[in-house]
Amino acid sequence: MQGVVYSGVMALRCTTAIVRSVPNVFVEALRLDGSQAVVLEKAKKQLTHYIETLERCGVRVVTLPSDERFPDCPFVEDVAVVIGARALVTRPGHPSRREEVGVMREALKLLQKAPQIYEMEDPEACVDGGDVLFTGREIFVGQSKRTNEKGVQCLAKTFPEFSVTSFPVRDSLHLKSLATMCGEDMIAVGGDQEAMETLNRMKSQAKFKYEYVQLDNNAAANVLLVNGNVFVKPGDEIGHNNYDILKKRVKGRVIDVPFSEFYKVDGCLTCCSVLINQEAVSG
Ligand code: GLY
Numbered sequence: 001m002q003g004v005v006y007s008g009v010m011a012l013r014c015t016t017a018i019v020r021s022v023p024n025v026f027v028e029a030l031r032l033d034g035s036q037a038v039v040l041e042k043a044k045k046q047l048t049h050y051i052e053t054l055e056r057c058g059v060r061v062v063t064l065p066s067d068e069r070f071p072d073c074p075f076v077e078d079v080a081v082v083i084g085a086r087a088l089v090t091r092p093g094h095p096s097r098r099e100e101v102g103v104m105r106e107a108l109k110l111l112q113k114a115p116q117i118y119e120m121e122d123p124e125a126c127v128d129g130g131d132v133l134f135t136g137r138e139i140f141v142g143q144s145k146r147t148n149e150k151g152v153q154c155l156a157k158t159f160p161e162f163s164v165t166s167f168p169v170r171d172s173l174h175l176k177s178l179a180t181m182c183g184e185d186m187i188a189v190g191g192d193q194e195a196m197e198t199l200n201r202m203k204s205q206a207k208f209k210y211e212y213v214q215l216d217n218n219a220a221a222n223v224l225l226v227n228g229n230v231f232v233k234p235g236d237e238i239g240h241n242n243y244d245i246l247k248k249r250v251k252g253r254v255i256d257v258p259f260s261e262f263y264k265v266d267g268c269l270t271c272c273s274v275l276i277n278q279e280a281v282s283g
Contacts, residue, residue, distance in 0.1 A: 003086065003280055011277075014227060014276060015278045016060045018064065018080075018273065019047070019063050019074070022047050023071065028071045030071070038264050046260070050259070057226045070096075070097070072096070074262075077270055077273065079097070080101070080104050080105075081132050081134075082108075084115075085280050087108050088159075089108070089117060089118070090127040093151075105117065111276070118158045126148050126150070127151035130142075130270070130271055133180065134162070136181070138206065143167065144174055146174065163207045165206070176271075177222060180268075182223045182246065186251070187212050188215060188222075189215065215238075219263055222270055223250075228253070231257040232269075237259065
């Protein structure tokens with residue numbers, strides 16, 4: 001399998017997204033704080049809107065069927081890391097999520113131009129894709145409760161053309177609960193102490209230079225960059241001050257994507273899709 005290695009904004013382009021429908025059991029999804037009940041019908045409507053928004057950005061969307069055995073199955077980002085022409089099918093850190101990978105593996109194989117699929121050979125290695133932040137130039141990985149050192153080594157082996165740097169993630173679910181790409185060489189970062197520590201580590205350890213957009217709320221820092229468009233949660237979900245900062249600083253088109261029901265179970269805008277650039281895959 002030959003592939004084209006892009007870097008910078010070209011490496012973040014996507015032609016195709018894999019998403020997964022919301023099961024009824026989604027109301028029982030894993031969460032750090034169980035204080036707010038998920039409204040199932042609202043979650044289903046929010047995912048439909050998310051899919052339609054991806055399509056409006058020129059992305060072909062493959063929707064996998066939900067599975068009532070897996071409450072967290074809409075969070076597809078955690079089960080595959082796709083960069084360029086390679087896809088790593090992960091071993092998610094939480095045992096209840098391990099079997100979610102099967103349908104993703106098959107979906108990747110069935111793509112018209114399928115990326116080369118890599119497996120995590122080391123049985124002790126764990127990675128949740130939510131911990132993998134690809135900037136277009138290098139890979140940052142959160143070592144969280146879901147992603148371990150052996151998982152970081154596996155990422156480095158799978159994507160040898162990119163530098164891999166890991167940071168501890170102690171309290172939040174994933175690295176991308178704290179920071180995400182909001183433009184070319186531009187990273188949105190949340191506001192709590194852990195986000196600040198992560199920001200400082202990124203600034204000192206990154207191999208490339210980035211512009212950082214600091215927000216005062218971690219929920220605001222998870223945005224989804226799709227071909228120059230930036231999906232953000234509306235002001236009533238992330239605070240109008242943060243919304244205004246993103247509107248001002250982000251260079252692409254900002255699109256409101258309500259996501260309240262997913263956030264109640266630690267889901268973010270990046271969590272619900274695996275973005276793939278089929279132009280990077282040849283053959
Ligand atoms: N609810 C998302 C996760 O814990 O994996």
